[in-house]
Amino acid sequence: MNTGDLSTLLVWAAATSFTIALIAYTVDMARIAEQAQKRTRAAVPAMAGASSGPVSAAAGSADEAAPDRSHRAEGIARSTHLLGVALLFGGIVLRGIAAGRWPTANMYEFTLVGVFMATLVLAIVQRRRAIPFISVVVLGLAVLFLATALLKFYVQAEAVQPALQSYWLVLHVGVAISATGIFTVAFAAAVLQVLRDGRENDHSHLVAPWSRGDGMRRALSGWAVTGPRFAWLEQVPDARRLEAMSFRLNAVGFVLWTFTLIAGAIWAEHAWGRYWGWDPKEIGTFVAWVVYAAYLHARTTRGWSGRRAAYFVFVGYACVLANFTVINLFVTGKHSYSGL
Amino acid sequence: MARYRPEGLEDTFADNPADTPTAPAADDAARDGGSRDAADDTAGGSSSPAEPRVVVPAIGFFGWLRWTWRQLTSMRVALLLLMLLAVAAVPGAMFPQRAQDEAKVATYLLDHPTSGPWLDRLGFFDVYASVWFSAIYILLFVSLVGCILPRTKVHFSALRGRPPRTPRRFTRFPAQGAGSSADEPETLVRAAEKVLRRPWLPLWPRYRTDVRDEGGGAWSVSAERGYLRETGNLLFHLALVGLLISVATGQLLHYRAQAIVIQGEGFANAKVAYDTFEQGTAFDPSSLDPFTLKLDDFESAFDPTTLNPRDFTAHVTLTEPGGDPTKKTIKVNHPLDAGGAKVYLTGNGYAPDVEIKDAAGNVAADGPTPFIPQNNVYTSRGVIKAPDVTGGQDQIGIVGYLLPTAQQVDDTTWQSIYPQPGNPMLVLTVWHGDLGLDTGVPQNVYELDESKMTQSVDEDGKPVTLYVKMGETVDLPDGLGTLTFKALPRYVALDLRHDPALLYVLVFALLAFVGLATSLFAPRRRIWVRAAPGREAGDGRTVVTAAGLARGDDVGLQPELDRILAALPLEPPAEPAADTSTTSTPTSTQETP
DSSP states (O other): OOHHHHHHHHHHHHHHHHHHHHHHHHHHHHHHHHHHHHHHHHHSTTOTTOTTOOOGGGGGGGGSOOTTSOHHHHHHHHHHHHHHHHHHHHHHHHHHHHHTSOSOSSHHHHHHHHHHHHHHHHHHHTSSSOOHHHHHHHHHHHHHHHHHIIIIIOOOOOOOOGGGOSTHIIIIIHHHHHHHHHHHHHHHHHHHHHHHHHHHTTOOTTTSOOSSOHHHHHHHGGGOTTSGGGGGGGGSOOHHHHHHHHHHHHHHHHHHHHHHHHHHHHHHHHHTSOSOOOOHHHHHHHHHHHHHHHHHHHHTBTTTTTHHHHHHHHHHHHHHHHHHTHHHHHOOSTTOOSOO | OOOOOOTTBOOHHHHSSOSSOSHHHHHHHHHTTOOOOTTOOSTTTOOOTTSOOOOGGGSHHHHHHHHHHHHHTSHHHHHHHHHHHHHHHTHHHHSOOTTTOHHHHHHHHHHOTTHHHHHHHTTTTSGGGSHHHHHHHHHHHHHHHHHHHHHHHHHHHHHHSOOOOOOSOOTTSSEEEEEEESSOHHHHHHHHHHHHTOEEETTEESSEEEEEEEETTEEEEEEEEOHHHHHHHHHHHHHHHHHHHHHHHHHHHOEEEEEEEETTOEEESSGGGOSEEEEOTTOOGGGOOOOEEEEEEEEEEEOTTTOOEEEEEEEEEEEOTTSOOEEEEEETTBOEEETTEEEEEEEEEEOOEEEEEETTSOEEEEEEOOOEEOSTTOOEEEEEEEOOOSTTOOEEEEEEEEETBEEEEETTEEEEOOSSOSBOEEEEEEEEEOOSGGGOOOOOTTSOOGGGEEEOBOTTSOBOEEEEETTOEEEEGGGTEEEEEEEOOEEEEEEEEEOTTHHHHHHHHHHHHHHHHHHHHSOOEEEEEEEEEOSSTTSOOEEEEEEEEESSOOTTHHHHHHHHHHTSOOBOOSSOOTTOOOOSSSOEEEOOO
């Protein structure tokens, strides 16, 4: 077995490990949801079906150690998560050794390093107190991307073409992928923030009747964020803290993204003779940058902070993902390095 | 003092300078650059705090101008323009762009005869030079300047001013702390000031402080840190303006030229020597530095199994005016500096050296002709044009392929299996007639105009195909003459680019980066500590209260406040504050607004 095969094996092991962690976090979350649901029922026994939703009296309890959590599930989740990060790191290092260069030169390697960064940042963010929902979102994306990488993006480890033979491969590409990983965790925090905000403010589109398609609304009404299915939201930190967490991560991601743009322009000047040429990848990176810039502005604009600003994170992350997948795989340009 | 704040900007420092309508609070508000009342949130109707709200019909022409300006520089419009910019940039990735690939645009127009011309009229094939895209970014930059310049002025005066006065009550601030001590209020406040002024860097105090005697035995210190945050924010935005100006200057003063140089040949840096030459409107072509560049050799390396390229190196001789010829190399990622321009290696290929003699035995064409590589094994397509040199002869046009390492697949099919010249072979078809060279219309050297030419065919009516290995001479069909494949030199495609604004673009981009990082990561905080004689007269104890405010959400605020109080000789407060648990010394509460 050569180094390249060993690397692939480690990546498979990491994917397996993340899957176990994902399942364990889901169990953990389900347990919290179940307990929270029970408590809600106990608190408002006579108000079944009332549209008012549960009173968020338990909102303050988020800071206390949650007594209902499944310690076994959480322990398994944490340890397999960390094991997965370590295995993936090993896989990336061996990949670099097998190729004899920095391992960020094709779609397969981009995905490995991106998933590594996302799961590492997740581990750091969750080091004190794990919020299972964020882990479920991030690890779900991580498993999805790792499996896609192994099954669809895989290419043999080899040296790179002359255009990529530069130290900027480390700086520009490495930082871009790290930023993507950080944006992923920030995105998960923003999703949770919006859900939690909906519950705190008793705000759900599934409660008030829709003018059209009300049948669909009624079919989905069990999933109203204010309903008993989302009682577990009362166990997570309040929306303000989640917003702060999402912002800190997004701020770091945005600075790294800015660096990616500048480093990319410097490299393009060296390799292609122009610092900016509206290449599809450049457009995608620029659009994502502008959307995240709009997010930072929205945060400080009256009437746009909080929930509305989180929508910008969704759009921004969608741009980042589209820039990584659609542009790499389906659009030809000067950045066509996916190796596929 | 200036009282500018962009319309709609939410700012903890200005929105919530002090919680009570007492005199010091009002003073704070004034010092702080105007506190826009929070209720005044309707789009367009708001006015600055200095003037009363006016009835719309009475504002007149200048009123409207003023209103428009306030709108343009408001946060909400900036947000809208940013989102518009993002949306407007997308079509450039969806439709082919003239600036990148003219041919693709032409193909698109042919494929979409109905929608194509409309998209063209609306600028979708030249998005980044279109009216709508330019309008968005110009408005965005006007909005930016209109917002940033007044803010810069406010910031400069804030840098010279004193930290805002201690508010009367601390109840609404996100971070709070309390304690009591037997020391004198003034002593305690002076001690707190000392803690706050502990240097961050040598000679750079962490906080700017202001100690006040509030009367009645009470003393307070107000402290502020993190002016760098606003400095970084302003630097970022101003650097973006600088970046835009640098890019525009570069566009005016740049030139870009492309040349194809065959091994053993060279060119001089003059407009006529280039295949294409493009320049900014303010560039003077006579200012070109007349150096010469000669391609001595070209090396390439490929991976033997995947055939992917591994290395391209052009060995050139550069002769600067008045200088000696010097040997240089140009590689991808390593351009050559010559005469104030950079020379990039952007392509390479083979230029088969072919000699064609007409039926009379006269040489009609001789020399290397660049063929364009079509795939990763360098199967290259090219056209050789031989004019009539002997009276009464047809002109000859040869169209065909070069296979660097040819391998026979079946009777009539050959293919290249390796990009290096292992077994070079030309596979050619022959045309004769009028090449159209005499019309004076410039021709594409890589295409043959077949409109006035006839293809040579065999008895079955199939086109004659010639297979010529290197060194061989073959007879052309229809008694047109002979063709000799003499040699296979390489050629390189070079790009020359000169942009005098490059350094400024880099500097402004880096300044923007530094400004951005500072504005996002430097914490901006205000801390107030007040020491007053205890309420129970005669017990001699001093009650110390403290509060902190930060711009944005700042998890480090409460720990910082606790640290400052911990450095003072305090005990827990004699009477615990309402709804706080006395767990630590001194107590603290994290309030959720």
